[in-house]
Amino acid sequence: MQNYSFLSLARNALTGHKNWQKAWRSPPLKEKYEVVIIGAGGHGLATAYYLAKEFGITDVAVLERGWLGGGNVARNTVTVRSNYLRDQSIPFYVKSVSLYEGLTKNLNFNMMHSKRTMVDVVHNYPKMRDLRRRQLTMDIYNSTYEKISVDRVRQLIPALTGGGAESRLPIIGGMVHKDAGVNRHDAVAWGYARAADALGVEMHQRTAVTSLLRANNGDIHGVETVKGPVKAKKVVVAVSGHTTTITETASLRLPLRTMNLTAFVSEPIKPIVDVIVNCSDLGFYFSQSDKGELVIGGAPDSAQSFRRDIKQHVFEDTVGAMLELFPSFKNLKLLRQWGGHLDITPDASPIMDETNVPGLFVTAGWWGGYKAIPAGGLTMAHHVATNSPHPLMEAFSYNRFKNLDYILETGTTTAR
Amino acid sequence: MLLIHCPFCKNRNETEFVYGGPVGANRPDPNLVSDEEWVDYLTMVPNPMGPVYERWWHARGCDQWFIICRDTVTHEILENPSEEP
Numbered sequence: 001m002q003n004y005s006f007l008s009l010a011r012n013a014l015t016g017h018k019n020w021q022k023a024w025r026s027p028p029l030k031e032k033y034e035v036v037i038i039g040a041g042g043h044g045l046a047t048a049y050y051l052a053k054e055f056g057i058t059d060v061a062v063l064e065r066g067w068l069g070g071g072n073v074a075r076n077t078v079t080v081r082s083n084y085l086r087d088q089s090i091p092f093y094v095k096s097v098s099l100y101e102g103l104t105k106n107l108n109f110n111m112m113h114s115k116r117t118m119v120d121v122v123h124n125y126p127k128m129r130d131l132r133r134r135q136l137t138m139d140i141y142n143s144t145y146e147k148i149s150v151d152r153v154r155q156l157i158p159a160l161t162g163g164g165a166e167s168r169l170p171i172i173g174g175m176v177h178k179d180a181g182v183n184r185h186d187a188v189a190w191g192y193a194r195a196a197d198a199l200g201v202e203m204h205q206r207t208a209v210t211s212l213l214r215a216n217n218g219d220i221h222g223v224e225t226v227k228g229p230v231k232a233k234k235v236v237v238a239v240s241g242h243t244t245t246i247t248e249t250a251s252l253r254l255p256l257r258t259m260n261l262t263a264f265v266s267e268p269i270k271p272i273v274d275v276i277v278n279c280s281d282l283g284f285y286f287s288q289s290d291k292g293e294l295v296i297g298g299a300p301d302s303a304q305s306f307r308r309d310i311k312q313h314v315f316e317d318t319v320g321a322m323l324e325l326f327p328s329f330k331n332l333k334l335l336r337q338w339g340g341h342l343d344i345t346p347d348a349s350p351i352m353d354e355t356n357v358p359g360l361f362v363t364a365g366w367w368g369g370y371k372a373i374p375a376g377g378l379t380m381a382h383h384v385a386t387n388s389p390h391p392l393m394e395a396f397s398y399n400r401f402k403n404l405d406y407i408l409e410t411g412t413t414t415a416r
Numbered sequence: 417m418l419l420i421h422c423p424f425c426k427n428r429n430e431t432e433f434v435y436g437g438p439v440g441a442n443r444p445d446p447n448l449v450s451d452e453e454w455v456d457y458l459t460m461v462p463n464p465m466g467p468v469y470e471r472w473w474h475a476r477g478c479d480q481w482f483i484i485c486r487d488t489v490t491h492e493i494l495e496n497p498s499e500e501p
Contacts, residue, residue, distance in 0.1 A: 242465070244463045245465050253460055255459040255460055255461070256463055257438075257461055257463050258463055258465075258488070302434070302435035303435045303470060303486070304438060304463065304468060304470070304488050305488055305491070306465045306488045306489045307488070307489055307490070307491060311417055311430075312417050313417050313430065313431050343463070346458075346459050401455065401459045402452070402455055404455060404458070
């Protein structure tokens with residue numbers, strides 16, 4: 001792998017940038033691999049990278065229907081944080097945040113990681129009590145959460161001029177999560193892809209998987225693709241909203257519903273807010289990107305959807321709520337709007353496990369899965385390589401629903 | 417935005433309705449089925465890429481519950497509830 005550095009940049013500038021190595025190869029598709037990963041998104045690529053890096057398994061193919069990093073890894077709002085609710089979740093996300101912070105160095109790819117505080121703006125006392133309770137659990141796992149006053153909230157977010165005593169829902173305080181951050185989603189996909197490729201992993205774009213293949217004894221046998229069958233004893237499904245579409249072809253049922261989530265960005269403006277603002281009571285959150293755009297996330301559509309778009313009334317609700325607190329944003333033009341479809345479990349926690357089809361692994365149910373990419377990839381690779389779950393992901397099993405052993409995280413993301 | 421056909425109020429804006437989830441299996445008697453079947457009823461919902469039957473509630477209207485068939489990809493409503501509830 002060609003090392004990216006100031007020196008290599010200078011050297012290539014002298015030769016007119018004509019001699020850069022390709023970031024990854026495009027080899028022909030083989031008939032057989034040790035592991036096949038479906039989906040070259042964040043989780044698929046990270047799993048491939050850690051399989052090669054940590055466990056020495058390099059005979060891996062990542063099959064992607066569209067183009068590399070074009071799915072939900074490109075559709076999220078790049079918010080990285082660990083303020084979760086349950087004992088099973090917090091250490092997992094703490095690990096993920098710390099892996100993100102070292103990713104630029106480890107992958108030799110600039111993630112443009114920007115550690116910045118996240119501020120929850122709180123409008124009612126039950127919510128505040130709930131967040132204080134979260135703080136006590138988070139304290140155990142070294143994730144930071146701290147209550148602040150209304151004055152301090154307004155000091156941290158000067159643009160927050162609404163929500164005063166005269167408003168219908170006055171702000172009563174806030175919570176500060178100092179471990180949060182934002183980074184560049186393309187860099188995460190490309191960085192993992194390039195590093196995995198250097199270790200021998202193959203990425204195959206425009207190679208849609210049409211069905212899963214099972215041997216006579218029921219074990220997974222490989223996948224059928226538009227370019228022909230590919231054999232593998234282990235297959236990982238990392239396809240976000242399309243998980244059930246794929247797993248149904250192996251007669252596997254999963255407790256997942258596919259939903260569409262909305263996001264949009266404003267035109268670029270001068271720096272106005274340097275924290276991530278989360279107004280969960282009003283149903284929106286945003287941060288300002290390095291380019292100056294406000295990246296705004298809204299609520300999910302109410303009904304199931306495989307359509308990656310935005311509903312006008314969901315969009316209006318989000319903007320209307322935002323203008324209540326940030327009246328000055330009224331003058332902003334919105335540049336782009338999009339949706340992404342994700343699947344959600346009954347408890348809003350992910351499923352990361354080998355299923356009851358031997359050799360078939362799924363990583364699904366990600367609602368806010370962007371922040372989980374490094375830890376999700378690492379723990380999934382551990383499970384695939386060693387056939388036993390990593391302690392950090394053990395709880396997110398496929399079988400927990402059989403005992404109704406829920407890890408309820410509804411409300412800690414935009415999932416309601 | 418969907419234009420949903422309520423059996424009583426006819427075509428109304430989606431914002432007047434509350435989504436009630438996909439129509440799954442009928443509720444079994446928990447005393448008569450195995451634990452596995454009961455949990456299956458509690459956790460599994462149909463998640464097709466295409467037509468799905470789902471419940472909607474005209475909460476900001478006539479208060480009626482009804483079932484429509486909607487495509488989850490195109491959002492086209494393929495089947496409206498019958499006029500007689």
